[in-house]
Amino acid sequence: MGRATTIPFGPQHAAFLEPLNVKLTLDEETVVGAVLNQGYNHRGMEYALSLDYRKSQYLVERVCGICSFHHSSAYCQGMESLYGIEVPVRAKLIRTIMMECQRLTSHLLALGHIAEAVGYENLFMQCFREREHVMMLVNRVSGNRVHYSMNVIGGVKRDLSPEAVKDVQATIRDLRPRLEELRRVFSRDSTLSKRTRGVGKLSRQAATEWGNVGPVSRASGIPRDIRQDGFAAYSMVEFKPVVREEGDSYARMMVRMDECLQAADIIEECLPLLEDGPVAVQVKGHPKGETFSRVEAPRGELFYYIRAKGTLGLERIKLRTPALMNVASLLAMLPGCQLADVPTITVSVDPCICCTDR
């Protein structure tokens, strides 16, 4: 072994959307050690969210912009269980539809980034082009592109009009062949598969030990999907978690691609179930007690713990975000890989630093 070299990777790097620093120790071109350095994005969200539970409905979406609707859904679900109320079915279905729309945008973003990290600029642009159709759709439906601001404690504050339902239907119908075309490229392109197959392997055992969640764990053969617990309206639709056995970057990429198609299926299943009715129930007084709530965000299980004592402020609110677990498991994937594969591996776990650091 020659003399080991240490190089910093990030916090400002072409492969990252956000600041994350990985200190790599190299022997020639092989990575022998990695140290994660996080916290560039820490804003103190848990403190800010606990100040005023009513304002937190607004702020909770700002924890993360990619999975903002999942954050607000998890928060509102938790608060609803504190109040002991049941959300109307229509509101549950609207939440499910919007969550799946957001999953589409998030996964297409992740897929685009993998394509870019591999050096496939054209595919990156194609992913973002298809993603923009969903972004425009949620803009028409909710009025916003990124933070939908549709959730309130007790339901949703914006109903889907009959025109909006038709719009969702038409957009998803148009999107499906495009997604299938993208899937064909991702699964069959030889360059892409050479850069991703066998790269950043994570065994089933390691994925369990590192506590991986979401697509990363499902790509390592763990069939765990919180949507099967049936929060929101997921108990009303039929679906099976997408699972692959390989555990490499390719598997993680393909799990996301298949979940895009699955999201389109779930949206189409939900739309006919929409029946007229109220979309929200009123809540009275301040919340009291403790609870937890879970949703399946695009990156995996998102967990909220809330303890309230009947005042405006919450005693404690704890977020456990999926990206935190997945980013940490980079330490298991990076040693032994080539330096040129580092961007591919880091992007393949879909690091979301604003979730990780909060």
Next chain:
Amino acid sequence: MALEDKMRARSPWIMHFDTGSCNGCDLEVWALLTPRYDVERFGAINRANPKQADILLITGPVTKRCEDRLRNLYEQTPEPKLVIACGNCASTGAPFHNCYNVDGGVDKVIPVDLYVPGCACRPEALIDALVLGLSKWREKAAGTDKEDKG
């Protein structure tokens, strides 16, 4: 304006840096670079290298840990340079006002030329800022040119 500045105004390269944003504005910056909004029409491409950049797109309130990084990146960017604060957080630090790890807007750390409002800021607004910024950039280039001669 010198010849090289004229050329540079036709290809303003972008560097995007996230100083603690929720990713909302980052998404819109990336939407800007991709087919629907496509700022490559103005010759702008994203290069994650401060030494090649003309325009800095900064998103997010400045967290205590990112402060030095941001100053460092700003100092490495060659003159004339333009700083655009994208979104409410970068402009004022608003949603995260009084958070213990947040300093406030980008202008607390480096001078900002243009503020883009919105949470998250819309790509159309960013394009507007970019076009406005280019004329401002030309003025700056003319100004520095005079100083060099004087």
